[in-house]
Amino acid sequence: xxxxxxxxxxxxxxxxxxxxxxxxxxxxxxxxxxxxxxxxxxxxxxxxxxxxxxxxxxxxxxxxxxxxxxxxxxxxxxxxxxxxxxxxxxxxxxxxxxxxxxxxxxxxxxxxxxxxxxxxxxxxxxxxxxxxxxxxxxxxxxxxxxxxxxxxxxxxxxxxxxxxxxxxxxxxxxxxxxxxxxxxxxxxxxxxxxxxxxxxxxxxxxxxxxxxxxxxxxxxxxxxxxxxxxxxxxxxxxxxxxxxxxxxxxxxxxxxxxxxxxxxxxxxxxxxxxxxxxxxxxxxxxxxxxxxxxxxxxxxxxxxxxxxxxxxxxxxxxxxxxxxxxxxxxxxxxxxxxxxxxxxxxxxxxxxxxxxxxxxxxxxxxxxxxxxxxxxxxxxxxxxxxxxxxxxxxxxxxxxxxxxxxxxxxxxxxxxxxxxxxxxxxxxxxxxxxxxxxxxxxxxxxxxxxxxxxxxxxxxxxxxxxxxxxxxxxxxxxxxxxxxxxxxxxxxxxxxxxxxxxxxxxxxxxxxxxxxxxxxxxxxxxxxxxxxxxxxxxxxxxxxxxxxxxxxxxxxxxxxxxxxxxxxxxxxxxxxxxxxxxxxxxxxxxxxxxxxxxxxxxxxxxxxxxxxxxxxxxxxxxxxxxxxxxxxxxxxxxxxxxxxxxxxxxxxxxxxxxxxxxxxxxxxxxxxxxxxxxxxxxxxxxxxxxxxxxxxxxxxxxxxxxxxxxxxxxxxxxxxxxxxxxxxxxxxxxxxxxxxxxxxxxxxxxxxxxxxxxxxxxxxxxxxxxxxxxxxxxxxxxxxxxxxxxxxxxxxxxxxxxxxxxxxxxxxxxxxxxxxxxxxxxxxxxxxxxxxxxxxxxxxxxxxxxxxxxxxxxxxxxxxxxxxxxxxxxxxxxxxxxxxxxx
DNA sequence: GATCTCACG
DNA sequence: ACGTACGTGAGATCC
Numbered sequence: 001x002x003x004x005x006x007x008x009x010x011x012x013x014x015x016x017x018x019x020x021x022x023x024x025x026x027x028x029x030x031x032x033x034x035x036x037x038x039x040x041x042x043x044x045x046x047x048x049x050x051x052x053x054x055x056x057x058x059x060x061x062x063x064x065x066x067x068x069x070x071x072x073x074x075x076x077x078x079x080x081x082x083x084x085x086x087x088x089x090x091x092x093x094x095x096x097x098x099x100x101x102x103x104x105x106x107x108x109x110x111x112x113x114x115x116x117x118x119x120x121x122x123x124x125x126x127x128x129x130x131x132x133x134x135x136x137x138x139x140x141x142x143x144x145x146x147x148x149x150x151x152x153x154x155x156x157x158x159x160x161x162x163x164x165x166x167x168x169x170x171x172x173x174x175x176x177x178x179x180x181x182x183x184x185x186x187x188x189x190x191x192x193x194x195x196x197x198x199x200x201x202x203x204x205x206x207x208x209x210x211x212x213x214x215x216x217x218x219x220x221x222x223x224x225x226x227x228x229x230x231x232x233x234x235x236x237x238x239x240x241x242x243x244x245x246x247x248x249x250x251x252x253x254x255x256x257x258x259x260x261x262x263x264x265x266x267x268x269x270x271x272x273x274x275x276x277x278x279x280x281x282x283x284x285x286x287x288x289x290x291x292x293x294x295x296x297x298x299x300x301x302x303x304x305x306x307x308x309x310x311x312x313x314x315x316x317x318x319x320x321x322x323x324x325x326x327x328x329x330x331x332x333x334x335x336x337x338x339x340x341x342x343x344x345x346x347x348x349x350x351x352x353x354x355x356x357x358x359x360x361x362x363x364x365x366x367x368x369x370x371x372x373x374x375x376x377x378x379x380x381x382x383x384x385x386x387x388x389x390x391x392x393x394x395x396x397x398x399x400x401x402x403x404x405x406x407x408x409x410x411x412x413x414x415x416x417x418x419x420x421x422x423x424x425x426x427x428x429x430x431x432x433x434x435x436x437x438x439x440x441x442x443x444x445x446x447x448x449x450x451x452x453x454x455x456x457x458x459x460x461x462x463x464x465x466x467x468x469x470x471x472x473x474x475x476x477x478x479x480x481x482x483x484x485x486x487x488x489x490x491x492x493x494x495x496x497x498x499x500x501x502x503x504x505x506x507x508x509x510x511x512x513x514x515x516x517x518x519x520x521x522x523x524x525x526x527x528x529x530x531x532x533x534x535x536x537x538x539x540x541x542x543x544x545x546x547x548x549x550x551x552x553x554x555x556x557x558x559x560x561x562x563x564x565x566x567x568x569x570x571x572x573x574x575x576x577x578x579x580x581x582x583x584x585x586x587x588x589x590x591x592x593x594x595x596x597x598x599x600x601x602x603x604x605x606x607x608x609x610x611x612x613x614x615x616x617x618x619x620x621x622x623x624x625x626x627x628x629x630x631x632x633x634x635x636x637x638x639x640x641x642x643x644x645x646x647x648x649x650x651x652x653x654x655x656x657x658x659x660x661x662x663x664x665x666x667x668x669x670x671x672x673x674x675x676x677x678x679x680x681x682x683x684x685x686x687x688x689x690x691x692x693x694x695x696x697x698x699x700x701x702x703x704x705x706x707x708x709x710x711x712x713x714x715x716x717x718x719x720x721x722x723x724x725x726x727x728x729x730x731x732x733x734x735x736x737x738x739x740x741x742x743x744x745x746x747x748x749x750x751x752x753x754x755x756x757x758x759x760x761x762x763x764x765x766x767x768x769x770x771x772x773x774x775x776x777x778x779x780x781x782x783x784x785x786x787x788x789x790x791x792x793x794x795x796x797x798x799x800x801x802x803x804x805x806x807x808x809x810x811x812x813x814x815x816x817x818x819x820x821x822x823x824x825x826x827x828x829x830x831x832x833x834x835x836x837x838x839x840x841x842x843x844x845x846x847x848x849x850x851x852x853x854x855x856x857x858x859x860x861x862x863x864x865x866x867x868x869x870x871x872x873x874x875x876x877x878x879x880x881x882x883x884x885x886x887x
Numbered sequence: 888g889a890t891c892t893c894a895c896g
Numbered sequence: 897a898c899g900t901a902c903g904t905g906a907g908a909t910c911c
Contacts (some may be wrong), residue, residue, distance in 0.1 A: 185897080199897030290889070292909040310895055541909055563910095568892065593893060596907055624903060626896085636895035644894080652901045669896090722901065731901040792898055808896090812903095840896040840903090888909085896903080 004117050004127040005261070006051035007117050009101070009110050010058040014038050014091060016150065016680035018084045018778045019785050022410070023772070024427075026280040035094065036281060038426070041131075041150045043287065044157045049129055053261040055101045055117065058092070058109035064109050064170030068244050071243060072739040075191045090279070097272035102259040108252050115248035116139055120256045136182075136190075139248060141167050143174045158405065167461050180207045184216075184232075189790040195235045197227050201238055206232075213243050283422075302459035305350040305559045312364050314340070314348055320373035325466035327418065328384050329446055329458060335361070336446050337454075341462035349459035351447050362391045367554050372396035377469050379418060379461075382497045382619070389501070402465040404489050405472040408481055409621035411445035412783055416620050425475075427469040431457050471613050481779045488617065488778065488816050495823040496617040496627065502846070503612035504634070504651055507882075508601065511650040515599035518591050525588045532581040539588055553579055590643065598638065600645055607634045611652075617838070624805050625780045625812040626840060635839045637883075648884035653846050658833075659879055661852070662886035663859050664842040665815065666874040669724050672810045675869035676777065677760035681753065682785060686871035694715040698752040698803060700746060719746055723757065724807050726800025740841045761803050766803040776809035777867075814873070815841060818866040825858050844883065852879065 003335055003502035017037025024033040046054070051296045053607050061468065068074045079085075089817045093683045097101055103113050110442070114130055118140060128145045130137055141162045147844045150159045167175045184203035186194020204587060206223060210216040216223065217236050232239060268276075268288045276284050291773045305311040318324055322342050329337040335358060343348040352361045377400040378384055403416045406424065413420065419432040436457045437444050461881045476485050530536045533552070539542045546565035550557035551877050555578050560566030569589065606613050613632060621628040638644025639652070653659055670692055674682035695717035697708040708716075715736055722732045733743035751758035768774045768784045775781045782805045785797030815838065822843065823835050833855045837844035843863070864877035880886035 138908075197897075201897080510901075538909080540892095540907090543909075549892085566891085576894085589893080593907085597894070597905095621905095622903060626903065628904055629903065633895080636893090636905070718895060719892070725902040728900050737899080795898080796898090796900075800901065802904095808903060811896095889909090890907085893907095894905085 003053065004049060004129065005053040005055070005118075005121045005258075006045065006049060006129045006131065006263075007114050008042065008045075008054070008056045009055040009114055009130075009132035009134065009137065010038075010091075010553050013041055013112050013131065013150065014084070014088070016408060017086075017135040018081075019788050020151070022783065023083060025218055026278070028523040030041075030090070030279070030473050031083045031087055032279045032281070034084055035091045035279060038091060039281070040283060041157050043264075043284075045131055045150065046127075047161070048353060049131060051263055051554075053126075053258055054263045055103055055257075055261045056095060056111040057103045057117070060104050060106055062106050064112075065107050065249075066109070068219045070241060070245060072191050072193070089887055090275075094272065094279075097269055097275055098264050098484075099262055099269070101257065102723050103254060105252055105254050107132075108249060111136060112249040112252050113254055115250040116252040116254055117256050118145055119250045124256075129407075136165050136246070136248065136252050136483065138162055138171075138244075139175045139538055140250070142366060142656055146874075166480055177207050177211060179243060179246050179248075180211070180213045180216075180247040183213050183239055186242060187246070190245070192245050193238050194242050195228070195239050196231050198231065198730075202228050207224050211746050212786075213239050243309060245406040267731050280427060281571065282427045285374060287429075294302075295655045297831055302347040302349065302455045302457070303461075304454060305348050306354050308360050308364065311356055311361075313352045314345060315365055315368050316351075316739065317345055318342060318368055318374060320371070321375070322376065323375045324368075325468075327379055327458070327461040327471070328387055328393065329467065330387055331445060333387075333390075334358075335391065337458060338365070339459045339462040341466050347459050347463045349453070353447065357705055360392060362393060366393050370396050375399050377402060379421070380416075382493050386499045386500065387492075395698075399490075400469055400473075401493060402468050402472065403620055404493065405469075405476065405485060408489060408780070409479070410783060411620075412623050412626065413581060418464050421468045422464045426464065428461055428464070430464065432522070433457075452527070479779065480782065481781070484779050484813070486545070487811065488820065491820045491824075492550045492816050495819050496619060497714045498823065498834070499838070500616060502836050503607070503610065503614040504836050504844075505610075505612050505654045506606050506613050507650045507652050508603075508606065511599065511603060514596065514647060515603065516601055518595040521592050522588070522595060523589065525584055529581060529584050529588060532579075532584065539585065542593065545585065549575075549579075551582070553581065553633045555757065556583075573841075576594070588640070596643075599646075601632055602650075614839075620742075622812075623782050625776065625809040625816075627816075627838060634837055645884065649882045651883035652881065656847055658846050659881055660854065660883060660886050661833075661845045661847045661859060661877055662842060662883070663863055663875045663877040664812075665863065666812065666876060668811045668841050668873070669807050670720060671869065671873065672777070672814070673724065673757070673760075673800065673807050674871050675752075676758045676810070678870065679754050679756040679760075682757075683870050689874075693720060696720055700749045702749075715746075719750055722747075722752070724804060726803035727802070728796075765799050765802050766807060768798075774802045774805050776806050776813050777869075778810065778811060778813040780809050782809070811841065814866050815843070815863075818863040821857055821862040821866060825862060826855070829854070829858075831855065844886070845854050 012032050018034035023031060023036035024036060026032050040552050049827045054669050092102065105113055114137065117604040118128050122142065122145055129148060130140065130145065131148045131150065133149060135149065137147050141164045142819045143164055147162045150157050160372045164175050167178060171178065181203045182192065184195050184198045184206060185200050187191050206216050206228065212217055216231065220229055220233050223232060232852045264290055307313055324340060326338060326340045328335060337349060337351045337770045338348040339347065340527055347486050350356055352358060354873050368394060368499055374397050379401065380396050380403045381398045388395050402421055406416045406421055415431060415637040419430050422430045464559040476482055493649040503569040526539065529539055533548050537548055539545060542566060545567050546557065549555050549567065555575050557565040558571060560571065567585060572582050572586055602613060609634065616631055618628045618630060638647055649750065671686055674686055685692055693716045694705060694708045694713050696719060699714040700714060700716060700719065718732065718735050727747055729743040731738050732746065733740045736743065740825045755840055764774060773781045773783045784802055787796050787802065789798065819835065819838060826833055826835065831851050831854065832848040833851050834846050835843060836846050843859065845855060845859060859874050860877050864873045867873065
């Protein structure tokens with residue numbers, strides 16, 4: 001077999017790592033995030049590729065031949081931040097201690113060294129892998145040479161991998177042509193000038209036709225568009241210079257020193273061990289065999305409790321005031337095990353189902369779980385509550401949820417499993433469920449594991465969350481997020497739990513009728529479409545539909561998606577008058593959606609006995625702080641179109657003794673914005689209860705309030721939406737069907753009239769860039785690594801997110817506060833009414849008929865007084881015998 | 888599993 | 897010159 005070699009661009013990877021991992025320090029206050037992230041990426045790639053040789057190239061500080069040729073080279077680049085610079089020597093020291101070969105060469109960049117070493121390796125028949133955070137390296141990809149570009153996202157590393165064919169597939173040019181494309185379009189991050197007015201699109205088109213910059217210059221008169229041709233003629237020298245700068249040198253006088261390029265094995269030097277300890281990379285040590293007792297006793301300290309007696313002994317030894325952490329394990333919604341940890345008792349795992357039956361588990365553990373004097377740390381407590389409730393246990397004393405804490409500290413992760421907690425807060429690497437049990441079809445049952453495996457995977461989890469808790473507490477305190485966590489999110493967990501338990505009643509007969517009505521309608525419209533098309537096809541397949549509409553019927557489609565024609569409603573809407581089939585397809589889509597997602601979907605999840613629907617409300621999903629709803633999603637039940645809205649008639653109170661009260665916040669996001677931006681005009685308008693969109697129209701268009709037409713008002717409404725989303729002229733113009741120029745004028749005029757909003761948006765972005773995160777009024781944070789991206793699209797996205805998150809997130813905070821207050825007030829006053837749904841700015845309460853007045857009042861007051869901003873909060877309460885009627 | 892489409896705030 | 901609104905979840909198709 002051919003030998004494999006991995007060559008890494010040290011500088012670009014360490015940069016990625018630095019921006020992808022939050023600023024961590026060890027207990028001496030040394031920054032370690034870039035080093036930590038660097039090795040995470042490196043280990044992942046080594047594990048995946050299993051190379052035989054490894055080398056890492058670094059830039060030197062000295063100017064390179066490119067700087068000498070062109071003194072603007074990389075001129076726009078700012079130096080490394082100090083927090084990163086101080087990690088560089090430490091990184092190199094650790095690499096040396098780990099025997100990892102490092103290359104650098106005066107006058108050349110790491111890229112050039114990689115280009116050279118990889119050429120030599122390839123010529124010697126080696127399988128070559130080049131790792132870089134920079135797309136520049138794509139120019140050296142070949143059939144045998146793979147370029148890997150890693151990204152760190154939410155604590156996980158993902159890579160994009162490119163052989164030559166992948167470059168062609170993605171960019172439409174060969175790797176070597178990639179240089180020519182870059183020469184034409186330039187590169188702002190390296191300050192490569194390129195040719196004015198030629199961007200990526202044009203550059204690719206030109207190179208696809210002419211192959212090289214030189215050839216394009218020779219045929220410059222044949223180049224279209226005119227502007228590109230003219231500029232290439234004028235800036236030909238600059239284009240050639242750019243090509244020179246962009247070309248990676250592949251003959252640096254450096255030697256490939258295979259003998260000194262070992263890959264990190266499992267044994268490491270004492271020096272390396274000491275360094276890793278010093279930086280507190282505990283998880284890294286797990287990779288290595290360390291001759292050190294303290295590191296090698298993980299599973300020895302836990303016990304499996306296999307008999308009732310052992311379990312009973314352990315659990316009855318827990319006393320009031322003990323701080324205990326626990327993890328429940330379940331499969332198919334059935335408890336199969338529990339791990340528990342507390343300081344004096346140590347860590348245990350007890351399997352449930354065999355020796356310890358579910359019934360005996362219940363008897364023995366009830367006293368523990370229901371004792372509020374035993375302070376518990378759990379992970380996803382809301383889930384535990386419902387699991388325990390099924391066997392007749394009411395959980396009490398649950399004071400700290402590590403999943404929610406982890407979410408508060410970083411809401412952008414995809415998952416918050418125990419192994420995520422271990423690596424993020426303890427720098428400890430433990431096996432994930434997927435690693436231990438597998439996934440999908442081949443997933444093994446937990447209790448098929450050996451005792452040692454159970455200890456290593458299951459028992460450890462209780463101790464993990466127990467160790468993570470103080471770390472999280474400190475971070476929450478340091479972040480000023482104590483109120484957010486202890487007074488909003490933790491209490492909310494119990495509110496959501498009650499909502500899930502209570503469910504919402506469905507009028508089954510009515511839903512069945514609705515379903516068959518849609519069914520009949522769908523049949524009719526389907527045959528009409530077939531006859532208009534002249535053939536039968538799958539209308540639900542965008543691919544087949546595209547063929548019918550744009551090829552067979554010859555409608556002019558604007559190619560939009562990666563895979564073919566777009567048939568989205570906004571496209572079809574424009575083609576409505578071209579053929580009668582279009583309108584029918586739009587109608588088909590509407591009916592089809594209502595039937596499959598809503599009618600069929602809701603019937604599927606309805607509990608047959610209670611005829612209720614029990615949704616799950618997720619508290620750790622969104623990046624902004626909103627909750628989400630799944631299985632089913634009750635936060636997207638149709639309302640905008642009447643036919644869909646009819647569906648709301650099937651959501652009804654449990655019985656005749658109850659009605660629905662529904663309250664929604666009026667303009668909560670704009671009120672939040674008015675407060676945060678401290679904009680006088682907006683604040684006064686809200687104080688006076690003015691029509692805010694009408695006001696915007698009169699301000700922006702400079703016309704009297706009374707003269708605003710309904711069209712002007714609705715346009716202004718779109719502008720207000722745009723402001724909340726982080727406005728862009730293009731999208732606004734699309735939304736309003738006006739030109740981009742007009743949209744720009746709207747926006748400019750808006751900011752002119754609301755200067756503090758402009759200032760607020762700008763300072764929000766500026767602060768976000770400085771801090772690396774944005775935050776809400778109540779201190780909820782969202783990390784914003786996108787803002788330091790060199791990619792225009794990503795950075796712009798980051799800026800819009802930075803503007804939107806504090807608004808959307810503060811609104812989410814406010815309604816969460818209101819939910820806790822409303823929920824607690826219902827309980828405290830011994831009312832029969834219950835909070836059953838939240839839809840972002842709306843609360844639905846199933847209200848007992850005797851309590852209508854009391855609950856209306858309580859609901860309105862608690863919502864309006866959840867917070868006191870510079871503007872009043874307004875909640876409108878409606879009543880109805882179904883959700884439909886509460887409009 | 889990725890992609891497209893569409894429902895909501 | 898770039899490609900665009902922010903935040904979600906679900907069903908259907910197709911590879």
